[in-house]
Amino acid sequence: MSVRQRNNVTISGHGARTVVFLHGFGCDQTVWRFLSPAFEERYRIVAFDLVGSGNSDLSAYDRTKYNTLQGHVDDLLEVIAEFADGPVVFVGHSVSTMIGMLAGIQAPGRFLAQIMLSPSPCYINNTDYRGGFTRGDIDELLETMDANYLGWSSGVAPVIMGAPDQPQLTTELTSKFCRNDPDIARHFARVGFTVDHRADLARVRVPTLIVQASDDALAPLDVGDYMHRHMPGSRLDVVRNIGHCPHMSAPEASARAALDFLDALGAAETRA
Numbered sequence: 001m002s003v004r005q006r007n008n009v010t011i012s013g014h015g016a017r018t019v020v021f022l023h024g025f026g027c028d029q030t031v032w033r034f035l036s037p038a039f040e041e042r043y044r045i046v047a048f049d050l051v052g053s054g055n056s057d058l059s060a061y062d063r064t065k066y067n068t069l070q071g072h073v074d075d076l077l078e079v080i081a082e083f084a085d086g087p088v089v090f091v092g093h094s095v096s097t098m099i100g101m102l103a104g105i106q107a108p109g110r111f112l113a114q115i116m117l118s119p120s121p122c123y124i125n126n127t128d129y130r131g132g133f134t135r136g137d138i139d140e141l142l143e144t145m146d147a148n149y150l151g152w153s154s155g156v157a158p159v160i161m162g163a164p165d166q167p168q169l170t171t172e173l174t175s176k177f178c179r180n181d182p183d184i185a186r187h188f189a190r191v192g193f194t195v196d197h198r199a200d201l202a203r204v205r206v207p208t209l210i211v212q213a214s215d216d217a218l219a220p221l222d223v224g225d226y227m228h229r230h231m232p233g234s235r236l237d238v239v240r241n242i243g244h245c246p247h248m249s250a251p252e253a254s255a256r257a258a259l260d261f262l263d264a265l266g267a268a269e270t271r272a
Contacts, residue, residue: 239257
């Protein structure tokens with residue numbers, strides 16, 4: 001099976017530098033259509049679906065391989081190796097920000113910069129850390145998914161999306177959640193919601209922008225502050241937005257933050 005087929009890799013845009021987009025839980029690469037137009041004139045864009053999501057090859061979903069985020073890290077590095085020349089700019093959302101971060105730690109030479117939209121290294125509160133949920137909250141969430149995935153999807157999508165003035169986005173997110181294979185979604189959720197990569201933040205050497213929403217039920221502002229304090233070379237930008245998906249509900253502000261960050265790094269190149 002080819003990497004292109006496995007991950008439904010698509011290529012668009014113009015430019016010498018490649019930007020790689022990777023969606024979050026329950027979604028697929030089409031969510032980037034709100035944000036990617038701001039990049040298309042200056043960057044070559046590679047987008048793909050996590051195995052188990054969207055139009056990826058579902059037969060490639062191996063529970064042993066994807067029992068941690070490392071399986072997706074390996075896939076990301078394979079996509080970069082096959083479809084990009086030189087170090088890339090990685091743009092990830094939610095759990096995929098951690099996939100990108102771990103890939104950058106493993107192979108820093110392949111990354112020029114990373115842009116993390118609504119990241120969280122750990123969703124569970126700890127003594128001096130506020131991740132937004134207790135362990136009991138997460139256990140209850142996962143138990144509800146196990147008992148009634150479609151009902152869970154319909155109930156949680158409005159909370160994740162937020163964007164009270166854009167109900168069509170909640171409808172879209174609910175539809176995406178409901179189209180996922182329930183067994184795969186439950187497995188991936190258990191992995192994504194129980195990770196703790198706080199100790200890895202100090203190992204990051206790739207320049208990183210953290211884009212945090214001002215009101216996010218899944219990744220509160222404390223999480224962005226914590227990551228910024230513990231991640232060397234990071235920058236934190238808070239955008240006015242209700243919800244966990246600023247790339248969809250606040251794409252202009254998110255794009256502006258990202259492009260300003262990349263301009264400051266001199267990331268865009270012009271073909272000779």
